[in-house]
Amino acid sequence: MQISKGVEWAAHAAALMSALPPGRGLRAEALARYHGVPGPYMAKQMQALSKAGIVHAARGKHGGYRLARPAGEITLWDVMTAIEGRKPAFTCTEIRQNGPCGAEPEQCRQKCAIAAAFHAAEAAFRDHLQAVSLVEIAAGVVADSSPDHLRDVGRWLEKEAVALG
Amino acid sequence: MQISKGVEWAAHAAALMSALPPGRGLRAEALARYHGVPGPYMAKQMQALSKAGIVHAARGKHGGYRLARPAGEITLWDVMTAIEGRKPAFTCTEIRQNGPCGAEPEQCRQKCAIAAAFHAAEAAFRDHLQAVSLVEIAAGVVADSSPDHLRDVGRWLEKEAVALG
Numbered sequence: 001m002q003i004s005k006g007v008e009w010a011a012h013a014a015a016l017m018s019a020l021p022p023g024r025g026l027r028a029e030a031l032a033r034y035h036g037v038p039g040p041y042m043a044k045q046m047q048a049l050s051k052a053g054i055v056h057a058a059r060g061k062h063g064g065y066r067l068a069r070p071a072g073e074i075t076l077w078d079v080m081t082a083i084e085g086r087k088p089a090f091t092c093t094e095i096r097q098n099g100p101c102g103a104e105p106e107q108c109r110q111k112c113a114i115a116a117a118f119h120a121a122e123a124a125f126r127d128h129l130q131a132v133s134l135v136e137i138a139a140g141v142v143a144d145s146s147p148d149h150l151r152d153v154g155r156w157l158e159k160e161a162v163a164l165g
Numbered sequence: 166m167q168i169s170k171g172v173e174w175a176a177h178a179a180a181l182m183s184a185l186p187p188g189r190g191l192r193a194e195a196l197a198r199y200h201g202v203p204g205p206y207m208a209k210q211m212q213a214l215s216k217a218g219i220v221h222a223a224r225g226k227h228g229g230y231r232l233a234r235p236a237g238e239i240t241l242w243d244v245m246t247a248i249e250g251r252k253p254a255f256t257c258t259e260i261r262q263n264g265p266c267g268a269e270p271e272q273c274r275q276k277c278a279i280a281a282a283f284h285a286a287e288a289a290f291r292d293h294l295q296a297v298s299l300v301e302i303a304a305g306v307v308a309d310s311s312p313d314h315l316r317d318v319g320r321w322l323e324k325e326a327v328a329l330g
Binding site for chain 2: 001003004005008009011012015033034035036037076080084088089090091092093095096098099100101102103104107108110112113114115116117118120121122124125126127128129132136137139140141144145146149152153156164
């Protein structure tokens with residue numbers, strides 16, 4: 001069970017965008033450069049966030065990405081499912097209905113005990129990520145950062161943020 | 166984030182083995198046939214359960230698999246990690262240390278807020294699966310089954326279970 005690197009990248013990029021002033025955005029190339037990761041792969045994650053309505057993409061010469069909703073309304077669950085999709089991690093293929101002692105379909109109206117346990121575990125996982133918004137992430141980054149580091153980030157944003165057309 | 170089909174198969178096979186009388190086992194081929202799945206792939210899952218100490222493999226003519234521990238001491242978490250490994254689903258690659266504003270390593274002694282949130286969510290997922298043993302799974306199967314179905318399963322086990330050498 002693996003979560004793709006794209007989720008990590010998208011979460012960091014979204015947290016950085018929460019620090020943008022209103023009306024400003026960042027190009028995918030700048031987001032990639034800030035995080036030291038390949039541009040095309042970061043662009044792919046931004047397209048997925050855009051498709052999921054998490055970021056707004058302004059196209060053209062004055063193009064760039066900004067958050068499409070307040071940072072407090074975007075959770076890590078939103079970011080993860082934008083990248084990974086919403087398919088449950090555990091897929092029940094109803095193998096209890098197979099073979100010489102296969103259960104009849106009418107005996108299988110309740111979820112199989114194994115699927116039920118995995119889906120309950122996944123719900124707990126989801127609940128945790130739904131409780132963490134970009135505001136909490138950004139607050140965590142600020143708490144862990146030195147004043148010098150925060151000043152550098154502010155200057156970088158000032159230099160790189162584009163006025164969205 | 167996907168859990169492999171092998172986890173589903175191994176969990177069902179382990180739950181079935183919890184119904185074996187002492188000293189008896191099932192061949193991987195019989196476990197595959199019972200669940201209507203390909204033999205070689207079921208054999209691969211049984212080898213993984215054996216490596217993890219969940220089942221005991223008796224080799225040779227009178228070979229077969231039985232649970233290596235009491236069913237109440239084998240959880241769905243044990244089964245899942247036997248098949249999928251214990252690597253966390255979310256891997257933090259410390260991208261906060263990258264790029265023009267990369268944090269210094271000494272500022273990164275605390276886990277990054279994003280990694281911390283994912284790992285807390287994974288811990289909740291794990292806690293759920295660790296609370297469900299093969300005894301609970303088997304009880305769920307029994308509760309969902311008709312008396313006829315349970316009699317069929319009992320007869321099948323009587324016919325297929327081998328005395329382990």
